Amino acid sequence: MQFNLRTQPVSTRDAVYMQLKExxxxxxxxxxxxxxxNETSLLFNVSRTPVRESFLRLAQEGLVQVLPQRGTFVSLIDTGLVEEARFMREQLEKAVxxxxCSDFPEAFLARLExxxxxxxxxxxxxxDKSxxxxxxxxxxxxxxxxSKSNTWSLMQQMNAHLNRSRMLRxxxxxxxxxxxxxHRRMAEAIKLHDSAAAERIMSEHLALNIADQALLKEKYPNYYI
Structure with a gap:
């Protein structure tokens, strides 16, 4: 299967990076x-330069590991980074x-529904992907x-390992x-302005990652470090 990135409204380098990251x-x-x-450049029908740059960018994000004399690999899921991202996400999501529950526009409630x-x-x-x-x-x-879109974007920068573990689940x-x-109970708590219930449900929701990761690491030991 070959990917044609020429029609993407971004640079070839960014298109390769985004496709590989996804x-x-x-x-x-x-x-x-x-x-x-070489194989990736053939797959995407591009030169090796944007592929090499994409690999370096993904390595900086911890998604790719470059091992001297051995090659380049998709990084294993780091349980320490998963837990750190989960901790950060729990604090921010409970606050949000x-x-x-105090003020949430009707238009966004409709989007939740x-x-x-x-x-x-x-x-x-x-x-599963959808x-x-x-x-x-x-x-x-x-x-x-x-009105915390920038907070969401910053949080996403630490979520790569957590998101792979969630996807595996x-x-x-x-x-x-x-x-x-x-999710349904969270939306209902927001409608009722019940912040105590909403925060409790959010904590329960995000705590699933702790139990899930232990089970997944046992079942897929080659995917984790």
Missing amino acids: QILKLELVPGTPLSE IRLA ENLSNQQECIRKKD MFELDEHFHRILFEGC LVDDHNWEHLYEQ
């Missing part, structure tokens, strides 16, 4: 996968949902509705009803 985050390139500049409806469709279809995107979008709506187990139910 493949890594969505586990289309699993942890430990060897990466070749408290704000949402639409998102929840789409989550139900994903559960029916067992579409479910991950909807999960992310649900939380992003909370930040946007509280969705791929491994398609029983997502509890995720949907927690």
